[in-house]
Amino acid sequence: MIPSLDSIFARLRLRQLRLLIELDRCGSLHKAAEAMAISQPGATKALREVEEILGVPLFVRQPSGLVANDAGRCVVRYARLIHSDLGHLRDEMLGIVQGxxxxxxxxxxxxxxxxxxxxxxxxxxxxxxxxxxxxxxxxxxxxxxxxxxxxxxxxxxxxxxxxxxxxxxxxxxQEPLAVVAHPQHPLASAQALEIGDLSHYRWIVYPANMPMRQALERELNEAGVEVPRYPLETSSTFATFMLLEEDPTLVAVIPSAVAAFAEQRGLLVSLAVRLRALSExxxxxxxxxxxxxxxxxxxxxxxxxx
CATH class of the missing domain: 3.40.190.10 (Periplasmic binding protein-like II)
Incomplete structure (x- = not known):
C-alpha cells in the first residue's frame, strides 16, 4: 500500500532521492556510493529505507546490474524533477542576491x-x-x-x-519546409520543379514517425512518387549539412528558416520545389x-x- 503524502513528506530525504538518480545512472550500488562519497553499506541501507517509505521495491538485480522497475522509473523521474527544481531555486536565489x-x-x-x-x-x-x-x-x-x-x-x-x-x-x-541540396547539385539552377523530379536522387530525412518525415512522405504519396527505400536518417542539422557537402547529389527537407540561414552563407541552395508547412x-x-x-x-x- 502506498503511504500518504504526509508520511512520504515527513520521512523522505533529498539525499535518498539523489541516491536513486545515481543508481539509475550507474546501475550499481558500489558506483552510486562512490559518486555520492558514501559507503556501499550506507547506500544499501538508504535504498532499503526509500523502498520501505514508499512501500514498493524500486530496483531489480539483473546481469547488467541494478535496473529500475516500473515503480522505480516513476520515482527516479520525479527525483530528477525535484533535483532540477532545487537547481532552479539555487540559481534564482543567486540571481536575486547578485541582482x-x-x-x-x-x-x-x-x-x-x-x-x-x-x-x-x-x-x-x-x-x-x-x-x-x-x-x-x-x-x-x-x-x-x-x-x-x-x-x-x-x-x-x-x-x-x-x-x-x-x-x-x-x-x-507554423513551420514552412524547403527542399535543399548542395550548390553543385544537378538541379540547383532549375527554375521550377515538381517533387517527382527528385525521384532519382537519394534523400536525407528525419527519423521515422517524426512530423518532418511524415510531411515529406505525404507529399511524395500525393504526387504518386515512391517513398525513398534507403534514405539517410538524421535529426542533426550539422550532419545534414555535412552529408550534402560530401555528396552533392543528395537532397534533404529542412525548415525554411534554417534553409535561408544556410543559403545566405553559401552552404546549400533551396530547390524550386514547393512544400506545405507542417500541420501542427x-x-x-x-x-x-x-x-x-x-x-x-x-x-x-x-x-x-x-
Missing amino acids: QGGHLAVGSIMGAMPMLVGALGRLRRKQAQLSVEIAENTSANLLEQLDEGRLDLAICRPGVGRNTSDYVFMELA PFGVVHRVGSPLSHAAQLLVEELLTP
Missing part, C-alpha cells in the same frame, strides 16, 4: 533554432551574466527531457508526447505544475514579442 544572472536550460527543434537564437541574443544583452544551455533535438526527445527535469522549457510540438495534458503550450509559428505549429512548451524560473519567463517574453 541578475541565473541558469537556463532550453531545447529546440531545428526549425525554431533561428527564432530561439535571436530571442536569446536579446535576452543576454539584458542579462549578461545569464548562463544558457541549449539542446537541439526532435520534439519527442525534447519532451522526454522536459519530463526528466533536464530542460526548463522547449520549443517544439507537444502533440508527439504521450499525454498532451501534461504540458503548457504557447504557439509561436511549434511553440513554447513546459510541464504543467512546474513554474518557470525568472530567466525562463524572460526568454518566453522575448519569444512572444513580435
Whole structure:
C-alpha cells in the first residue's frame, strides 16, 4: 500500500532521492556510493529505507546490474524533477542576491533554432551574466527531457508526447519546409520543379514517425512518387549539412528558416520545389505544475514579442 503524502513528506530525504538518480545512472550500488562519497553499506541501507517509505521495491538485480522497475522509473523521474527544481531555486536565489544572472536550460527543434537564437541574443544583452544551455533535438526527445527535469522549457510540438495534458503550450509559428541540396547539385539552377523530379536522387530525412518525415512522405504519396527505400536518417542539422557537402547529389527537407540561414552563407541552395508547412505549429512548451524560473519567463517574453 502506498503511504500518504504526509508520511512520504515527513520521512523522505533529498539525499535518498539523489541516491536513486545515481543508481539509475550507474546501475550499481558500489558506483552510486562512490559518486555520492558514501559507503556501499550506507547506500544499501538508504535504498532499503526509500523502498520501505514508499512501500514498493524500486530496483531489480539483473546481469547488467541494478535496473529500475516500473515503480522505480516513476520515482527516479520525479527525483530528477525535484533535483532540477532545487537547481532552479539555487540559481534564482543567486540571481536575486547578485541582482541578475541565473541558469537556463532550453531545447529546440531545428526549425525554431533561428527564432530561439535571436530571442536569446536579446535576452543576454539584458542579462549578461545569464548562463544558457541549449539542446537541439526532435520534439519527442525534447519532451522526454522536459519530463526528466533536464530542460526548463522547449520549443517544439507537444502533440508527439504521450499525454498532451501534461504540458503548457504557447504557439509561436507554423513551420514552412524547403527542399535543399548542395550548390553543385544537378538541379540547383532549375527554375521550377515538381517533387517527382527528385525521384532519382537519394534523400536525407528525419527519423521515422517524426512530423518532418511524415510531411515529406505525404507529399511524395500525393504526387504518386515512391517513398525513398534507403534514405539517410538524421535529426542533426550539422550532419545534414555535412552529408550534402560530401555528396552533392543528395537532397534533404529542412525548415525554411534554417534553409535561408544556410543559403545566405553559401552552404546549400533551396530547390524550386514547393512544400506545405507542417500541420501542427511549434511553440513554447513546459510541464504543467512546474513554474518557470525568472530567466525562463524572460526568454518566453522575448519569444512572444513580435
